[in-house]
Each structure stands twice: as structure tokens, then as C-alpha cells.
Amino acid sequence: MTQSSTPVCVITGSASGIGAATALRFAQAGWSVAIGNFDDSTRDAASTVEALCRDAGAQTLIFDADVGKDADCRHAVDMVASRWQRIDALINCAGTTRVIPHNAFDQIDDFEFERVYRVNLIGLYQMTRAAVPLLRESASATRSTSVVNVSSLAGLNGTGSSIAYAASKGAVNTLTLSLARNLAPHIRVNALAPGMVDDGLLLRVLDAAAYDGVLSRMTESAPLKRVSRPAEIAELAWFLTAHAPAITGQVIAAENGLLLGGA
Template identity: 75%
Template sequence: MTQQVCMVTGAATGIGAATALRFAGAGWAVAIGNFDDSTREAALAIEAQCKQLGAETMVFDADVGSDAACVKAVDAVASKWQRIDALINCAGTTRFIPHGDLAAVDDMEFERVYRVNLIGMFQMTRAAVPVLRDSSTASHSTAVINISSLASLNGTGSSIAYAASKGAVNTLTLSLARNLAPHIRVNALAPGMVDDGLPRRVLGEEAYAKIVDSMTNVAPLKRVSQPGEIADLAWFIVAHAPSMTGQVIAAENGMLLNG
């Protein structure tokens, strides 16, 4: 198969869904990662939209916290298309816990968040590496994009556990970039508030609307990002930045200027 293939975890909603649509619109085949029955309807809706754009598609089920599930997912994608040119690690989890409430974040919460946000990202990447490497050529490196967060850079975000997990994602990105070169490039995107996706599902509509208003007011650019903006960045790095690896790119509407 000569058509390029993008595999996206956490692709039922938010950044993952927008990324699947962005690559589909560019003519790539797209593997759409679904978590479980609770997100399957949304994943199938994204698949239908990708097909309307003319893309070849498949939906794969994967709780990235399970190494066996990651291996099974990669095997399914490789079996269908015999290649993977880009892996976009979007799957993530969190709970909203005030950073000052240290007692509310026990070891089980840390382990739960790390299991998906960090270990799951590593496991999916490890499973995909042999196929990514085989899909690269002397003139075409394959790519991994890890979705990090502004929380990784300034210690904010939905909880201390979440911020710490995303900080670890940045370090994972650097280590993978160094060790998978020259065949595979690895970069991370660190968005600030992104409208839709995980926060909306976790908070509910009323609380979510308040968060969006608050983040809009405090951002120097007086806005929050849309999922498609982050998807565009992922697309640019994969398709048009062959010299870029080991970078953590902040897209946070100027929030880092606030100190």
C-alpha cells in the first residue's frame, strides 16, 4: 500500500477526533482509536465523517493502559494496511481536583492517571515502533505526536496527578526522540485550554462553561483553542517538518506569559 496511514488513539472526541478528520481530509488512511462501549458511537460518527472525506478507515478498540490491547490494536492496523506512517497519542484521562487538596490525591489516583496518560502512551508507541520503522525510508521518516498539556510546563491543570503525568510525557518524548532517530521522529504538543473533549466529559456542561469563560478571560489572547487548531499542528509536524524531533510545542494562547 502506498497511501500513508495515521493511527490516532482517543479519537472519538476532542483533539483525537479533529486529528483523524485532518489526516483523512489530506488523503491519508485513518485508524480511529476507541476506548470502550461508552465512546463507540462517537468513534463511529468520526469514522463516517472521515469516509465522507474519501478516506479509508477502521475503528480499533484499545484501553491504552493495557499493553495487550495496544499490541492487538497495532496488529489490526498493520494487518489491514501493512504500514503506519504516523501515530498520534491523544488518549488521556483526568479528574478535576484542586491542587491544594493534597489529601484528595491518593496513590490510586496517581496510578490511574499515569496508567493512561504516560504508561499507555509508552505502550502504544512501543507496540507501533516496529511498523513505524519498517514504514520509513531514507527520504521519509515516520512520526509520533504525543499530546501533552500546558499543565506540563507550568504545573497547573485539572489536578497535580494530571500535571505530573504530562510533565512525564514531555520527558518520554525527549527520550523516544533520541532513541528512535533517524527513522522515527517524536514530538509533543502542549495545548492550553481546548474547547470540547475531555474537560467537557469530566465536568458536565454548566461547570465546563464556567471554566471556558475563566480561561478565556485570563489568556492574553482572550480565547481558548479549538481541537482543529491542535490537529493542524500535528498535521504540519508530520507532513511538513522533517527536521523537527524532540520538541515540546506550546499552543496556549499566551498563558505562559502570565508566569
């Protein structure tokens, strides 16, 4: 089969939030996009994202994957290989959390740590490992391919929805450095560490009243008096992939100044 001449971006967790915005951003740039869906519960949302990408003129593919399962990751990459025979960018957006106060030590146990790490860290690694052969093949002497890991401010300052979540994102940051070192020179690996993102993961794990309260507090706490939108983070993923050939091994905070105040 002949390799597609159009670059391909694979985005995990792209039925909503940052992943959905990233799929659309790459589609608008003329890339083909593989849209990562979790299961039947997110299928309608993934189909909506696919329709938007197709309206932008992109070729699309939806793949189902629980990234915590290595077989799912390998099957997803096999689907992309069968369709386009290339991967030029992998954006690891899939994530999970539960809201558990950091001082509620009796509410978090080893099972919760393992559940969160299975998706946020191990799943990210497994998906990257599965994609590496195609990422290498798609690179050239003058053009590297790209992996962008969606981390979190929580991994930089130990805040966030739970201790397990913060620790998993801190581990993602370290994994990013190791992958960048070991996949160079053909593949660049970077991470984005957003603060509060409206329409992000928290919207799916909190009720409306609790979510509005968090949104208000984070807006007030940020020196810039705002929170981010998914499209802003998608734009950074696009920049790192398409316009940053010298950047690898970096964790880029996009948190509206929250680190300045130690929030």
C-alpha cells in the first residue's frame, strides 16, 4: 500500500475537551486526523468531532481505545497504519481523575493510584510505544515527527483534583524528558501543562454547581483573571508539532500565571 502524502495526527481522548479541539485544529491545517474514542458512552461526541473535521476538509478515522490496555493501543496504531501508513504527530490527551481532597487520606488508596496511573501515565507510554515505529518512518533527515503529552499544572505544583492525579501528571513530565532523550533525533517529545481549562476534564467529573464554583475560584486566583479554553491548548500542540523543530524535552505551562502566585 502507498503511504499517504498528507500528514497524519493521532489524538487520544479526542471526543471532547482539549483532544476534540486539537483534532479540529489539525484538520483545519489540512492534516488527516485519527480521533481517539473511549467506548459507546463517548461515541456520539466522537462522531460530532469527526463531522467537524470532515467539514474542515480532513480525512478522518475514529478508533476505540482504552489506552490503559496495551492491546487497544497497538490495535489503534494498526488501524492508522492500514488507512494511511504513517503517523506524523501523536497527541496524548486521554486522561482520568476523581475529585478527592488532598488531605482526605482515608479516601484514596492504592487502587485509586493504580487506576489513575493506568490511564494517565502507563496508557500514555503504551500509546507512544505503539506509535514509535510509524513516527520514525514518517520522519526525514530534515523533518522530525512529534509527540505532545497533555500534562497539567497539577504535575508542577502538586495541586489538582487528587493526589493521585497530581502525582500521575508529575510522572508524565518526567516520562516526557526520558522519551525526548531516547527518541531523538527523529521524534521530538514535549508536554503541555495547562491550568484550569473550561470544558476540560473537570467538567466531566463534577456536577454543574461544583464545577461553576471551581471555575470561579480559579478565575479569581489567576493573575490573568481568566481560565483557558481547549482551543488555546490545541494551538500550542499545533505550534510544537508544526513550528518548533528545535523544541524537545520541554514541559510548557499554560496556566494564566497561577505559578506566579503559588496557587
